[in-house]
Amino acid sequence: MNISACKVVVFASILFPLCSVAQELSPRSYWPAPVGTRVATVGYSHNSGDITPDRSWSITGVDSSFDSMHIGYRHTMNLRDRTANLTVEVPYSNGSTAGSRDGESIQEQEYSGLGDLTATLSVNILGAPAMTRQEFREMRRNSPNILGASLKVVAPTGQYDSDRLINLGANRWAMKAEVGYITALYPKWLFEMSLGVWFFEDNDNFQGEVKEQNPVAEVQGHLIHRFRPGFWASLDINYYEGGRSTVDGRQLNNVMRDSKIGATLVFPFASIHAIKLGYSNGSITDSDKDFNTFLISYQQLF
Numbered sequence: 001m002n003i004s005a006c007k008v009v010v011f012a013s014i015l016f017p018l019c020s021v022a023q024e025l026s027p028r029s030y031w032p033a034p035v036g037t038r039v040a041t042v043g044y045s046h047n048s049g050d051i052t053p054d055r056s057w058s059i060t061g062v063d064s065s066f067d068s069m070h071i072g073y074r075h076t077m078n079l080r081d082r083t084a085n086l087t088v089e090v091p092y093s094n095g096s097t098a099g100s101r102d103g104e105s106i107q108e109q110e111y112s113g114l115g116d117l118t119a120t121l122s123v124n125i126l127g128a129p130a131m132t133r134q135e136f137r138e139m140r141r142n143s144p145n146i147l148g149a150s151l152k153v154v155a156p157t158g159q160y161d162s163d164r165l166i167n168l169g170a171n172r173w174a175m176k177a178e179v180g181y182i183t184a185l186y187p188k189w190l191f192e193m194s195l196g197v198w199f200f201e202d203n204d205n206f207q208g209e210v211k212e213q214n215p216v217a218e219v220q221g222h223l224i225h226r227f228r229p230g231f232w233a234s235l236d237i238n239y240y241e242g243g244r245s246t247v248d249g250r251q252l253n254n255v256m257r258d259s260k261i262g263a264t265l266v267f268p269f270a271s272i273h274a275i276k277l278g279y280s281n282g283s284i285t286d287s288d289k290d291f292n293t294f295l296i297s298y299q300q301l302f
Contacts, residue, residue: 024280025220025237025264025280026194026236027192027224027236028190028192028234029122029148029150029180029192029194030146030148030180031182031190031192032076032083032124032128032136032146033085033136034132034133034135034136035076035078035130035131035132036076037074037075037076038073038074038076039073039299039301039302040073041071041072041073041074041298041299042070042071042298042299043069043070043071043072043276043295043297044068044069044070044296045067045070045293045294045295046065046066046067046294047064047291047292047293048065048291048292049063049064049290049291049292050062050063050290050291051291051293052097052166053066053093053095053111053115053166053167053168054166054168062098062099064095064096064098064099064291065096066094066095066096066111067093067094067095068091068092068115069091070089070297071089071090072088072089072090073088074087074088077130078130079123082123082124082125082128082129082130083123083124083128083130084121084123084130085120086120086121087118087120087122088118088119089120090116090117090118091114091115092113092114092115093111093112093113093115095110095111096108096109096110097109097166109165111164111166111167113158114157115169116154116155116157116158116169116170116174117154117155117157117158118154118155119152119153120150120151120153121150122149122150123150124148125148125149126146127145127146128146128148143184143187143190144184145182146182147179147180147181148180148182149177149179149180150177150179150180150196151175151176151178152175152176153173154175155173156169156170156171156173157169158170162205162207162208164207165207170200171203171206172203172211174199174200175198175199176197177197177199178194178195178197179195180193181193181194188225189223189224189225190222190223190224191221191222191224192221192222192224193219193220193221193222194219194220195217195218195219196219197215197217198218198243199215200212200213200214200215206247209247210247210248211246212246213244213246214243214245216240216242216243217240218238218239218240218241219239220236220238221236221237222236222237230267230268230274233263233264233266234263234264235261235262236260236261236262236264236280237261238260239259240257240258240259241257241258242255242256243256258282259282259283260281260282260283261280261281261282262279262280262281262293263278263280264276264277264278265278271301272301273298273299273300273301274299274300275296275297275298275299276296276297277295277296278293278294278296279292279293279294279295280292280293
């Protein structure tokens with residue numbers, strides 16, 4: 001394999017998803033890369049339907065349309081002889097939301113600004129030791145079973161106004177602990193699944209009151225097909241439940257219990273560049289929420 005082909009394989013193996021505090025579909029989150037790999041990402045997404053920028057805040061009966069730009073950076077390192085990745089992401093969103101909550105009308109709100117900063121540390125526990133590029137090529141040919149774990153932390157850095165019901169920032173810390181597993185079904189087919197739980201700190205200034213939120217549990221599944229080195233697609237599905245909120249002791253009827261389904265396509269070009277396309281629809285269960293997300297991102301290997 002020549003150097004250019006090697007870069008394509010390495011690059012397409014570590015394309016990472018753009019995420020926020022949400023039940024996002026994230027294929028190949030635990031697929032490893034050689035130590036020292038660095039990837040920068042610029043992405044755009046369009047969201048419409050029963051959805052808000054702070055997707056951990058479940059409100060039914062809304063109609064939103066907003067666009068987001070995402071900037072991300074990922075670095076692969078050696079952590080106690082295991083493959084580890086540190087990813088940092090921040091979104092900028094612009095849009096509007098209107099609708100109703102508990103039978104009361106929500107006046108249309110427009111918003112524009114930065115969302116919350118997200119940092120994720122993931123480690124491959126089994127099946128993916130820290131590797132050079134040559135060792136990575138050998139690993140890819142033999143595709144071992146891989147077990148990984150990650151910790152995602154969301155900092156309250158986004159734009160927030162306590163007088164508004166809907167904000168770009170959540171004004172509280174959040175954390176997601178997750179484990180993931182990848183296995184090869186056939187030479188060109190992979191199956192990945194993960195189980196994670198979101199935990200939320202209290203928002204002590206939610207319209208002048210204190211908002212608490214229960215944890216949200218999530219399971220994801222991804223069927224991935226590799227067409228050729230660097231060119232792959234996946235079918236994605238998840239299920240999530242929990243997140244009931246309490247505002248100053250008043251328990252709200254806003255438990256999240258739903259699923260999303262989607263698809264992802266990644267196409268590399270010119271050795272160190274790639275385009276990622278994604279679509280997801282929620283809900284696919286019998287709830288009052290229905291929304292769509294379209295995503296396109298450009299990623300470059302350094």
